[in-house]
Amino acid sequence: MKIYCSKDALLTGVNTVQKAVSNKNTLPVLQGILIKAENNTLIFEATDMEIGIRCSVTAQIEREGVIVLPARLFSEIVRKLPDATIEIEQRDDSINIHYYQSDIVLKGFDPDEFPLLPDLYDAVSFNLPISLFKTMIRQTVFACAVEENRPVVFTGTLLQIEGSNIRLVATDTHRLAYRISEIENPEDLKFYGVIPAKTMSEIYRLLKDEDEILTIRFNQSQISFQFGSVHLLSRLIDGQFPNYKQVIPQSCQSKVFIASKTFSDSVERASLLARDSIHANIVRLSLEKENLWIAQASEVGKISEQMDIKMEGTEVKVAFNAKFLLDVLKVIDSEEIIIELSGPYGPGIIRPIDDPNYLYLVLPVRTS
Structure with missing residues (x-):
């Protein structure tokens, strides 16, 4: 791999995927960010096996390649780089970061050990205005449970699509937040799944107002969100969400x-x-x-x-x-x-x- 790109491009990639980096997993490669250079695009990926984020930025690719770099150290280095054209060259299991007359050498991990984000099989998809979904997340996700001793289903937000309605519901059993909106659903798609609060918070953080349309794809066990140059994949929480209609007076x-x-x-x-x-x-x-x-x-x-x-x-x-x-x-x-x-x-x-x-x-x- 040999590429040239701006500090801003590197920073965009790192900032987008870093929240998916695993902090608890003992597998060292999961504490890294996969970086892949191909077709004048630099791709960043990170996953903790529950949520995965992929982001692409424009770069000048002289030689294609792929490597996994330690997320914390690489992100700190990128933040402290000067505002200049950065040259990154891969040498076996390391990269050389060159700027002005200076070099930083950083050891990486074997990319073959990194679990790539899977494609969703048997998935269906629909589109949604980003401004609407951001509002819905903001008004519900805070009501999710944060205590680890609570049933895991309460640590997520229920997403329900039915007819022309989309609902988000969150509860920690002491309170409940409910939001319903109208959407275009010409194919009459139906969905009922509980999405981890971490996933919803990340989507809210990453959604930009200039990205107008959000594409959601889902199957029985996973859901993905695509917007702009970002692709986020998440598992669904296994469990029955409580009957929220029953508790609303x-x-x-x-x-x-x-x-x-x-x-x-x-x-x-x-x-x-x-x-x-x-x-x-x-x-x-x-x-x-x-x-x-x-x-x-x-x-x-x-x-x-x-x-x-x-x-x-x-x-x-x-x-x-x-x-x-x-x-x-x-x-x-x-x-x-x-x-x-x-x-x-x-x-x-x-x-x-x-x-x-x-x-x-x-x-x-x-x-x-």
């Missing part, structure tokens, strides 16, 4: 209309004191006619805030984990939200006032 006892930012700012202030209380990060809401009170007291102090609201239904007092409220308020773009409550112990529903396609369910906290 169809009615409520109290309905509150409130400004999103006003509510978010108040919850955030109350949470500062809640962190030091015996009920960690809990804020208490009290709904009384045209007022909403947020209160919290701890050893370091107390807070009580009153907000004007519009309310329908019965008065109620309820407590929630402040983080669970703030997480959803960060992803709702509407200036006003609706909070639906079914008593002090029933699940609460938060919706944007101008978007019927999104809802967030959160369970209250029982306090003495």
Whole structure:
């Protein structure tokens, strides 16, 4: 291999695939990035056997070749290279990085030991606007479970395609985020699979607004996402996702209309004191006619805030984990939200006032 390319091109390739590099696998080659030079293109690949990412950049290829380089060291070297034309030449199991009058020699791994990203067999595909899918991921993926002791199905997001609808649903059993959108589905494709949260977060990170169309391909065990020069392949989580429709209340006892930012700012202030209380990060809401009170007291102090609201239904007092409220308020773009409550112990529903396609369910906290 002998190639010439810019630092920016190398940086693009490294930054795109590095999150798929395995940090835990004992196989040294999986801690590397495969680099392949062919047809005036430099291809980068990385995988941890659960997610794989491929990216291609333009380069001047004088001699084709392939090698696997240690990801962490190579990425650090690339970041510190000067803004100049970089020459990379492979010599057996090493590469020589040449710039100006300087050289860096870096040992690599045997590319024959690197597991290449497989092609999806018996796969079907459809296209989706990137801006739509980014919004759907942003409004759901944060509700996935992060604890390793939870059933693995809760660490992923359900993707469901049915008719002209696409849904993303995420839950950690304490809360649930649900988003539905309309898509073009002329072939009436159907899909029901749970995608790891890591995969969804990576897709969100890599999707660029200038890339307009996302192509999704899937079979029974894997799913791939293609956009621009990036190809991401992921396994699907094996397991039955809970029946989310069953837990979403169809009615409520109290309905509150409130400004999103006003509510978010108040919850955030109350949470500062809640962190030091015996009920960690809990804020208490009290709904009384045209007022909403947020209160919290701890050893370091107390807070009580009153907000004007519009309310329908019965008065109620309820407590929630402040983080669970703030997480959803960060992803709702509407200036006003609706909070639906079914008593002090029933699940609460938060919706944007101008978007019927999104809802967030959160369970209250029982306090003495």
